[in-house]
Amino acid sequence: MPRTIRPAQSGMLFMQGNEACAQAALDAGMRFFAGYPITPSTEIAEMLSERLPRLGGKFIQMEDEIASMGAILGAALAGKKSMTATSGPGFSLKQELIGLGCLCEIPCVIVNVQRSGPSTGLPTAPAQGDIMQARWGTHGDHPIVVLSPSSVSEMYELTVTAFNIAESLRNPVILLADEVVAHMREKIQIPESIKVKDRLKPDIAPEKYRPYAVEKGEFVPRLADFGDGYRFNVTSLMHDETGFPTNRSDVTGALLKRLMRKVESRRKEFTFVDSKDVEGSHLVLFGCGSTVRSIKQAAREAQAKGLRVGWMKTSTIWPFPDEIFQNLPKSVKTILVCEMNLGQLVHEVRRATPDKIRVDSVAIADGHFITPSDIMARIEVVYS
Amino acid sequence: MALANIEKYLRLDKFPHIWCPGCGNGIVLQSVLRGLDKLQVDQNKVVVVSGIGCSSRSAGYVDFNTLHTAHGRPIPFATGVKLARPDLTVLVITGDGDLAAIGGNHFIHAARRNLDLTVVVINNSTYGMTSGQYSPLTPTGAFAATAPYGNIEPPFDLCRMAEAAGATYVARTTSFHVLQLPDFVVNAVRNKGFSLIEVITGCPVYYGRMNKLSDPVDMLKWQRQNAINPKQASMMSPEELKGKFVIGELHRHEAPEYTEEYDKLIQKVFQEKS
Ligand SMILES: Cc1ncc(C[n+]2csc(CCOP(=O)(O)OP(=O)(O)O)c2C)c(N)n1
Numbered sequence A: 001m002p003r004t005i006r007p008a009q010s011g012m013l014f015m016q017g018n019e020a021c022a023q024a025a026l027d028a029g030m031r032f033f034a035g036y037p038i039t040p041s042t043e044i045a046e047m048l049s050e051r052l053p054r055l056g057g058k059f060i061q062m063e064d065e066i067a068s069m070g071a072i073l074g075a076a077l078a079g080k081k082s083m084t085a086t087s088g089p090g091f092s093l094k095q096e097l098i099g100l101g102c103l104c105e106i107p108c109v110i111v112n113v114q115r116s117g118p119s120t121g122l123p124t125a126p127a128q129g130d131i132m133q134a135r136w137g138t139h140g141d142h143p144i145v146v147l148s149p150s151s152v153s154e155m156y157e158l159t160v161t162a163f164n165i166a167e168s169l170r171n172p173v174i175l176l177a178d179e180v181v182a183h184m185r186e187k188i189q190i191p192e193s194i195k196v197k198d199r200l201k202p203d204i205a206p207e208k209y210r211p212y213a214v215e216k217g218e219f220v221p222r223l224a225d226f227g228d229g230y231r232f233n234v235t236s237l238m239h240d241e242t243g244f245p246t247n248r249s250d251v252t253g254a255l256l257k258r259l260m261r262k263v264e265s266r267r268k269e270f271t272f273v274d275s276k277d278v279e280g281s282h283l284v285l286f287g288c289g290s291t292v293r294s295i296k297q298a299a300r301e302a303q304a305k306g307l308r309v310g311w312m313k314t315s316t317i318w319p320f321p322d323e324i325f326q327n328l329p330k331s332v333k334t335i336l337v338c339e340m341n342l343g344q345l346v347h348e349v350r351r352a353t354p355d356k357i358r359v360d361s362v363a364i365a366d367g368h369f370i371t372p373s374d375i376m377a378r379i380e381v382v383y384s
Numbered sequence B: 001m002a003l004a005n006i007e008k009y010l011r012l013d014k015f016p017h018i019w020c021p022g023c024g025n026g027i028v029l030q031s032v033l034r035g036l037d038k039l040q041v042d043q044n045k046v047v048v049v050s051g052i053g054c055s056s057r058s059a060g061y062v063d064f065n066t067l068h069t070a071h072g073r074p075i076p077f078a079t080g081v082k083l084a085r086p087d088l089t090v091l092v093i094t095g096d097g098d099l100a101a102i103g104g105n106h107f108i109h110a111a112r113r114n115l116d117l118t119v120v121v122i123n124n125s126t127y128g129m130t131s132g133q134y135s136p137l138t139p140t141g142a143f144a145a146t147a148p149y150g151n152i153e154p155p156f157d158l159c160r161m162a163e164a165a166g167a168t169y170v171a172r173t174t175s176f177h178v179l180q181l182p183d184f185v186v187n188a189v190r191n192k193g194f195s196l197i198e199v200i201t202g203c204p205v206y207y208g209r210m211n212k213l214s215d216p217v218d219m220l221k222w223q224r225q226n227a228i229n230p231k232q233a234s235m236m237s238p239e240e241l242k243g244k245f246v247i248g249e250l251h252r253h254e255a256p257e258y259t260e261e262y263d264k265l266i267q268k269v270f271q272e273k274s
């Protein structure tokens, strides 16, 4: 059951995206942060190093991003809502342990403020090149939820949501921000009260506790805290309901299926999409993250020129919101996917969209922020 | 037999264990449990964290809060647990590859912070789990699955490394001298800070077979012949010390412990606020 809490500050505020993320994490109850400095995520760590001790929480700067990821998983098992924040190179380093978090079902939030890559790339330039890595970066099939904010307000809201999903799903959640939303400052309205979810703890006797067993019809097992008398085992090997290694294919197959269904079964609840002027439009712009800002402006400019252009955006990248492409109005001839990479989201859109609709893309990966004119230029070519 | 005192710390339903006959891991684990028994620990308040390797499978066999992590990473997980719950006793059981190769960076940093962890490294001079490749603890000249012509790399001295990095308790023993181990465990856990215990042991199946020590008894004899105490060591020349290992409680010093310093920091910030 969600709790209603009062955020530390509310009302109309002026904030930076990274600040809004740190504030939201604290409001959601995060009390353990481990990280390693990297542009453009560093403000989150800096702010939390100042704020966490004031709330009796802990901040630690670890020796690298792998260690940061390990530390938040350890703290989460000891009962704390935990988070780390990084960018491309650090996100790459975290991958192995993100998979451990998924298999061992340890709730945590990983913020990746994307910057231009590959490798060290352009550290201060915006990009959205980690869309596929956020889904498939760690080895093996695994469940994951990835959220993408397009404004400072969404940095706040989606960070709270990320914790709520992580804790109620017993799974890592990735907040895939980008340099623009992380560094920009704008007005943000923080409500008087927000809903916060906590993980479900076992309510049975310790001898009966099985850390990976679920009730019939449920997908999320209950999680006890280390030190609270339940004495369970967590292993990165495939395991049975009691948490001990097994190589029985019926057990490991069922485990993996349950993990995937955990996300699938609640996909509606995790799908955050928005749209405008799609009804009657010939062309629909689509994107996520800061790109949405240019998409909205381009739609206005196109409409001013008499073109029938609408837009859709998603704040949930994974699971991908297939459903919004499946029942588009008959008027829609073209979807124009706008993104700051050489084409990642566009593959998903092609997969989800019926063949009769053409899918085209504006794909920019040279370090400049995608502009309304970049989008307009393509609208003029593909509009029909 | 003599398992009576420590049976309560074992998950007997998880036996038989996966270790080969003649492996040193069981000898070490048993002695670690004897140490914990001397301390009369509350099993609910002990967390055992391990990495990946034969030695790291120890975590699954003991009845505490147990966490079998990824290769090389038990110390970061243990760091998170200890910071989240400073009241818990946190032990790391790891292998020489796990701790000193892939996990080497975490090892020196946890020692530098003097975080209150007890790290028991089971040093079998090789990567047992993956069939005997050389590790950062394989002696120069020894053979390994990936050193078919003999190892040309020098090994680490883990104890001197821990001391240099800031560990406040450092000890070494072997699976032959294992009667020392329970007391070392007692002192390591009591030490408020980072403690390292290195236990030199044998992997007769891979290291032994490739180095003419395939009989587990020969491995124990090798440990007996080459272990010396600090006093003997102080009288030997560098030439004479080659291939020997110094055993005993090698280092202790007082230093601020990380979680205690953190609590002081929190207190200070609270006072400033009020
Ligand atoms: C990231 C990663 N790299 C490599 C491996 C393969 N691997 C598993 S155990 C191991 C070495 C274990 O050696 P050690 O820690 O000395 O333990 P032992 O098996 O000798 O007890 C290796 C290389 C792995 N599991 N994960």
Ligand code: SF4
Residues within 6 Å of the ligand: B018, B019, B020, B022, B023, B024, B025, B054, B055, B124, B128, B129, B202, B203, B204, B205, B206
């Ligand atoms: S391979 Fe070596 S270290 Fe592993 S269980 Fe067998 S003897 Fe022990």
